[in-house]
Amino acid sequence: MEKIQMTTPLVEMDGDEMTRILWQMIKDELILPFVDLKSEYYDLGLEHRNETNDQVTIDSAEATKKYGVAVKCATITPNAARMEEYDLKEMWKSPNGTIRAILDGTVFRAPIIVKGIEPCVRNWKKPITIARHAYGDVYKASEMKIDGPGKVELVYTKEDGSEVRELIHNFTGAGVIQGQHNLNDSIESFARSCFNYALDVKQDLWFATKDTISKKYDHTFKDIFQEIFDAEYKEKFDAAGIEYFYTLIDDAVARVMKSEGGFIWACKNYDGDVMSDMLSSAFGSLAMMTSVLVSPNGYFEYEAAHGTVQRHYYKYLAGEATSTNSVATLFAWSGALRKRGEMDGLSDLMTYADNLERACIETIESGKMTGDLARITSMPNPTTLGSLEFIQAIRETLSGYYAD
Ligand code: NAP
Ligand code: MG
Numbered sequence: 139m140e141k142i143q144m145t146t147p148l149v150e151m152d153g154d155e156m157t158r159i160l161w162q163m164i165k166d167e168l169i170l171p172f173v174d175l176k177s178e179y180y181d182l183g184l185e186h187r188n189e190t191n192d193q194v195t196i197d198s199a200e201a202t203k204k205y206g207v208a209v210k211c212a213t214i215t216p217n218a219a220r221m222e223e224y225d226l227k228e229m230w231k232s233p234n235g236t237i238r239a240i241l242d243g244t245v246f247r248a249p250i251i252v253k254g255i256e257p258c259v260r261n262w263k264k265p266i267t268i269a270r271h272a273y274g275d276v277y278k279a280s281e282m283k284i285d286g287p288g289k290v291e292l293v294y295t296k297e298d299g300s301e302v303r304e305l306i307h308n309f310t311g312a313g314v315i316q317g318q319h320n321l322n323d324s325i326e327s328f329a330r331s332c333f334n335y336a337l338d339v340k341q342d343l344w345f346a347t348k349d350t351i352s353k354k355y356d357h358t359f360k361d362i363f364q365e366i367f368d369a370e371y372k373e374k375f376d377a378a379g380i381e382y383f384y385t386l387i388d389d390a391v392a393r394v395m396k397s398e399g400g401f402i403w404a405c406k407n408y409d410g411d412v413m414s415d416m417l418s419s420a421f422g423s424l425a426m427m428t429s430v431l432v433s434p435n436g437y438f439e440y441e442a443a444h445g446t447v448q449r450h451y452y453k454y455l456a457g458e459a460t461s462t463n464s465v466a467t468l469f470a471w472s473g474a475l476r477k478r479g480e481m482d483g484l485s486d487l488m489t490y491a492d493n494l495e496r497a498c499i500e501t502i503e504s505g506k507m508t509g510d511l512a513r514i515t516s517m518p519n520p521t522t523l524g525s526l527e528f529i530q531a532i533r534e535t536l537s538g539y540y541a542d
Pocket of ligand 1: 211212215234442510
């Protein structure tokens with residue numbers, strides 16, 4: 139077949155460990171045979187981040203601003219063990235954190251639903267999409283260890299030099315403190331992204347914080363959402379027959395468990411991090427979830443919601459068979475290519491992205507899957523495939539669509 143053409147490069151952010159292996163397999167088996175891929179490649183593998191003093195991460199985010207669409211592989215966020223393993227110059231920050239801080243915006247994560255993989259919460263009939271605020275809070279916090287007695291305060295020095303102080307604690311012994319921040323601008327764009335997304339997919343929007351305890355910080359989130367909703371979205375929501383609903387985070391968690399799904403759940407940064415892992419596991423597997431960062435300026439970064447699957451990588455290095463699920467990484471590619479097609483008016487590219495996803499789902503529904511799914515499927519006698527075999531099975535299904 140003649141390869142599908144692209145006009146604008148996709149920003150390609152390669153990553154680490156097992157997902158880096160899957161990345162190459164997906165490209166070789168599922169993309170390059172079908173698409174004349176134009177991409178601007180950034181190697182966010184930990185070794186190269188270390189060599190470039192993490193400049194490559196910043197460059198890749200800047201390139202996303204230039205071209206509009208990126209696809210990202212999972213990457214290692216270094217900790218003490220990684221410092222030693224990779225002989226790092228510094229404990230580099232989370233690349234996702236760095237990229238999100240540059241692009242701003244909201245991360246939308248939705249489960250990929252296939253027949254035969256039923257959610258373990260029985261009453262969930264429809265997908266629940268998490269909208270995770272991607273800026274600030276604990277991810278941009280300053281922390282300090284307090285080694286003994288003393289007074290700790292928050293100090294705000296205004297431009298005119300005047301100060302506002304708030305006591306954090308009078309320490310009588312050792313302890314820890316943390317200073318978080320967020321920006322009204324970022325919260326406003328978070329709110330607008332959520333309202334727009336809800337209108338786009340015609341689903342109710344839920345939002346929750348802990349405003350009863352955090353009367354200034356979390357309450358500001360609640361107020362900003364409500365003000366923007368009342369001023370700009372109420373009528374549109376009424377017309378679309380959907381609702382905006384605010385409640386406390388603990389109440390939201392309880393209601394989510396009893397709901398039948400089919401709504402968007404807007405979460406502050408940390409809540410979204412934690413709750414999306416809970417939802418993806420309950421819906422099937424960490425590898426059965428899409429994730430896209432939507433910036434208020436219209437930039438899109440597609441990624442997998444899971445990590446680099448370190449345990450599988452060490453098996454792979456030892457020459458043992460692996461059965462790592464590539465669906466989330468594959469959907470990052472299809473999502474990015476579809477968006478590229480949409481922006482550049484390339485209908486063949488958009489159709490290819492749809493086909494790639496359909497081939498993936500059909501392959502699983504025909505009983506061929508990776509071990510994580512085979513363990514939980516309600517299908518009788520599933521076939522467990524290795525990492526590469528699963529991708530090759532998808533290729534066979536996909537090739538069928540293009541054979542004539
Ligand atoms: P992980 O990659 O999320 O994997 C944890 C476990 O979940 C795996 O051992 C595996 O369970 C299962 N799993 C996750 N993805 C899977 C897949 N695609 N197919 C099959 N099973 C899958 O977490 P980790 O291994 O603890 O973390 C490794 C690194 O990932 C860390 O350095 C962390 O910093 C990084 N990380 C990156 C991102 C990101 O870039 N988006 C997100 C989170 C974590 P079994 O072992 O039971 O098979
Ligand atoms: Mg997480």
